Amino acid sequence: MTNTMNSQTQATLSHLDWLEAEAIHILREVAGQTERPALLFSGGKDSVCLLRLAEKAFRPCRFPFPLLHIDTGHNYREVTDFRDKRAAELGERLIVRTLEDSIRRGSVVLKHPLESRNKHQSVTLLEAIAEFEFDCCIGGARRDEEKARAKERVMSFRDEFGQWDPKNQRPELWNLYNARTHRGENIRAFPISNWTEMDVWQYIEREKLELPSIYFAHKRPVVRKGDLLQPVTELTPAKQGDVIEEIMVRFRTVGDITCTAPVESHAASVEQIVIETATSTITERGATRLDDQTSEASMEQRKKEGYF
Amino acid sequence: MSAIEHLPNQDNGLLRFMTCGSVDDGKSTLIGRLLYDTKTILADALSAIEKTSRKRGLAAPDLALLTDGLQAEREQGITIDVAYRYFSTATRKYIIADAPGHEQYTRNMVTAASTTNLAIIMIDARKGVLAQTRRHSYIAHLVGVPHLVVAVNKMDLVDYDESVFERIRAEYLAFADKMGLSAKGFEVRFIPISALAGDNIVSRSEATPWYTGPSLLEILESAPPAGQHKDKAASEAFRFPVQYVCRPQASDDPALHDYRGFMGRIESGSVKAGDAVTLLPSGRTSRIKAVHLGDAAIAHGVSEQSVTLLLEDEIDISRGDMIVKTAEAPEPRKALRAMLCWLSETPLSPARTYLIRHTTRTVKAKLASIAYKVDVNSQEHIDAVQLAMNDIAEVDWKLAQPVFADSYAENRATGAFIVIDEATNNTVGAGMVL
Numbered sequence: 001m002t003n004t005m006n007s008q009t010q011a012t013l014s015h016l017d018w019l020e021a022e023a024i025h026i027l028r029e030v031a032g033q034t035e036r037p038a039l040l041f042s043g044g045k046d047s048v049c050l051l052r053l054a055e056k057a058f059r060p061c062r063f064p065f066p067l068l069h070i071d072t073g074h075n076y077r078e079v080t081d082f083r084d085k086r087a088a089e090l091g092e093r094l095i096v097r098t099l100e101d102s103i104r105r106g107s108v109v110l111k112h113p114l115e116s117r118n119k120h121q122s123v124t125l126l127e128a129i130a131e132f133e134f135d136c137c138i139g140g141a142r143r144d145e146e147k148a149r150a151k152e153r154v155m156s157f158r159d160e161f162g163q164w165d166p167k168n169q170r171p172e173l174w175n176l177y178n179a180r181t182h183r184g185e186n187i188r189a190f191p192i193s194n195w196t197e198m199d200v201w202q203y204i205e206r207e208k209l210e211l212p213s214i215y216f217a218h219k220r221p222v223v224r225k226g227d228l229l230q231p232v233t234e235l236t237p238a239k240q241g242d243v244i245e246e247i248m249v250r251f252r253t254v255g256d257i258t259c260t261a262p263v264e265s266h267a268a269s270v271e272q273i274v275i276e277t278a279t280s281t282i283t284e285r286g287a288t289r290l291d292d293q294t295s296e297a298s299m300e301q302r303k304k305e306g307y308f
Numbered sequence: 309m310s311a312i313e314h315l316p317n318q319d320n321g322l323l324r325f326m327t328c329g330s331v332d333d334g335k336s337t338l339i340g341r342l343l344y345d346t347k348t349i350l351a352d353a354l355s356a357i358e359k360t361s362r363k364r365g366l367a368a369p370d371l372a373l374l375t376d377g378l379q380a381e382r383e384q385g386i387t388i389d390v391a392y393r394y395f396s397t398a399t400r401k402y403i404i405a406d407a408p409g410h411e412q413y414t415r416n417m418v419t420a421a422s423t424t425n426l427a428i429i430m431i432d433a434r435k436g437v438l439a440q441t442r443r444h445s446y447i448a449h450l451v452g453v454p455h456l457v458v459a460v461n462k463m464d465l466v467d468y469d470e471s472v473f474e475r476i477r478a479e480y481l482a483f484a485d486k487m488g489l490s491a492k493g494f495e496v497r498f499i500p501i502s503a504l505a506g507d508n509i510v511s512r513s514e515a516t517p518w519y520t521g522p523s524l525l526e527i528l529e530s531a532p533p534a535g536q537h538k539d540k541a542a543s544e545a546f547r548f549p550v551q552y553v554c555r556p557q558a559s560d561d562p563a564l565h566d567y568r569g570f571m572g573r574i575e576s577g578s579v580k581a582g583d584a585v586t587l588l589p590s591g592r593t594s595r596i597k598a599v600h601l602g603d604a605a606i607a608h609g610v611s612e613q614s615v616t617l618l619l620e621d622e623i624d625i626s627r628g629d630m631i632v633k634t635a636e637a638p639e640p641r642k643a644l645r646a647m648l649c650w651l652s653e654t655p656l657s658p659a660r661t662y663l664i665r666h667t668t669r670t671v672k673a674k675l676a677s678i679a680y681k682v683d684v685n686s687q688e689h690i691d692a693v694q695l696a697m698n699d700i701a702e703v704d705w706k707l708a709q710p711v712f713a714d715s716y717a718e719n720r721a722t723g724a725f726i727v728i729d730e731a732t733n734n735t736v737g738a739g740m741v742l
Contacts, residue, residue, distance in 0.1 A: 012533050013612060014319040015401040024614035025573040028551040032627045032668060056602035057571070057614070060564055061554035143392050150391040169389070170735045171415060171651045173422040176665055176726045180733040194403055196394050
């Protein structure tokens with residue numbers, strides 16, 4: 001009868017307990033309301049939290065959904081290795097679909113070989129949805145990440161083209177979620193909508209969740225591009241005249257190598273990251289995403305086209 | 309994100325609140341101010357709004373820009389949907405539901421109010437109590453928001469004059485009484501503020517020495533958090549709608565062959581091993597064998613916790629059923645009298661069959677009658693034969709199967725339902741059982 005929560009005597013749940021209870025409720029609604037859901041698992045910190053929440057929601061049963069990863073082929077090795085290891089530990093089915101396949105099929109055409117593959121993920125995702133007839137995809141997106149996400153529903157409806165129509169969203173009241181769809185349509189479910197970056201790190205700390213190593217401070221060659229650090233990799237080689245520096249960095253988000261930048265940091269543990277997060281003066285995406293900088297509306301545009 | 313001094317040293321839970329008002333009342337500025345003063349706005353976000361403010365020819369950064377989410381709204385300069393914002397202090401996390409206040413957005417306000425425990429009603433000190441003030445207060449009351457804070461804003465534009473504040477307070481109380489806002493369990497507080505100048509937001513302002521009450525943030529810090537239903541927590545009936553049933557028969561672990569876990573969220577009350585329970589709709593009874601959270605057994609589960617219940621007896625239960633304590637079981641209802649807010653552009657049709665989702669249960673339903681429609685500005689009752697978007701009315705529904713509802717006034721979770729259009733699958737109505 002062990003329990004670490006302080007809710008036994010007070011009627012008040014701590015904020016993490018409340019957020020956890022809400023997320024578990026949402027995951028169970030997905031399981032109860034949809035026929036063929038999938039959980040998007042990239043190995044990133046938000047989806048690591050989702051897996052923990054799914055364990056709390058469904059164990060000792062198996063998850064009522066497979067894990068799905070849309071691999072751009074431009075992910076850090078540490079992250080994809082971690083993804084495979086975690087899925088194996090849980091004994092859950094992991095489906096990986098690659099952007100490479102979409103390129104071979106001709107559904108994705110890159111402007112040039114090194115173009116960022118991030119926005120093209122939507123195509124591969126929609127193809128995977130069609131292939132497995134998924135009627136719901138669970139994702140780790142949060143409303144605090146970006147302006148366009150602040151109005152996103154917990155259960156967000158997408159038409160048969162995978163499009164999000166911000167002006168025509170289903171009203172969402174109380175905790176009565178509506179995940180009904182017709183054939184070919186799709187729900188994107190976001191159990192940690194109400195979490196902030198800080199909540200995620202505090203939850204990782206409390207639950208002692210393992211993460212890919214690149215979330216922690218390590219030495220890496222980078223080039224400074226304005227306020228951002230561009231990692232020097234095979235995909236993002238230094239250009240002539242670039243000054244390469246070897247410095248201690250960590251990633252706040254992990255994604256496509258070509259559009260995810262690390263931040264300077266010496267935080268080597270979750271505890272230290274929690275403290276750094278609390279003192280940060282730059283938003284998560286602002287410090288790290290090379291793809292959101294183009295225009296204030298770029299996330300909204302990608303979401304309309306089927307992006308998460 | 310919050311600054312270092314905001315690392316929680318004491319966790320006082322989470323408060324969901326909403327702000328009611330129009331752009332002109334300074335609602336967006338107030339939210340921007342709260343985010344700014346709690347150091348939630350980070351440098352890059354601030355530099356983005358500074359850039360936009362300069363482009364628009366403004367001298368100071370317009371904090372209201374922080375809350376304009378979508379491209380269409382930024383272009384039109386209005387807020388057309390509910391947006392959610394987050395900030396935290398040393399002791400508490402906050403979720404703000406930001407909804408537009410115009411009459412044609414009644415449905416958005418109802419949506420925002422449905423998950424909040426406190427509403428800030430914005431009044432422009434120069435204009436006093438308006439029709440919209442009554443509308444916002446009525447909707448907050450209708451949707452059962454237990455705490456109202458009337459913020460008299462733009463005090464800087466009336467020279468921080470106490471008599472202006474007192475006049476508005478008296479005006480407000482006069483109609484609040486009529487509306488039933490002074491009823492038990494409902495609380496209204498008044499505060500003079502300037503969102504623009506930051507007066508009485510985080511700390512008490514020297515500009516209003518005559519105001520001796522708490523600052524707005526102090527009010528938020530001390531309000532009862534989510535999951536705690538003001539002095540009802542202990543006595544509220546146990547309600548557990550079953551979301552999902554876990555039967556891991558195929559598992560390698562023989563200990564699990566007879567395992568049946570009933571998974572759900574405790575909507576109200578609490579539960580512990582040994583409690584006598586009744587399963588609805590079957591009416592069968594059993595006892596709680598254990599309450600689990602994840603893989604840990606817990607002594608008892610409390611309101612708003614997501615848990616798994618194990619019973620002493622083998623009973624078939626499926627999603628849509630409800631587990632309650634035998635001594636406090638609700639009556640099955642095949643007819644619902646309710647206040648209904650219509651959310652859809654397609655009017656409510658008495659000829660059609662709809663789906664009603666109540667907790668985890670979905671039943672077919674038809675409209676039986678409309679008693680009256682409410683004028684949201686004057687709260688007068690009007691005869692109606694049809695309901696259009698943003699209408700609020702008292703109606704009767706006939707249900708194909710029973711639901712186990714409480715009155716909304718007693719229990720927000722088991723008194724609420726949504727109406728779904730079977731053809732489009734859209735959520736078209738929001739109901740509160742009378």
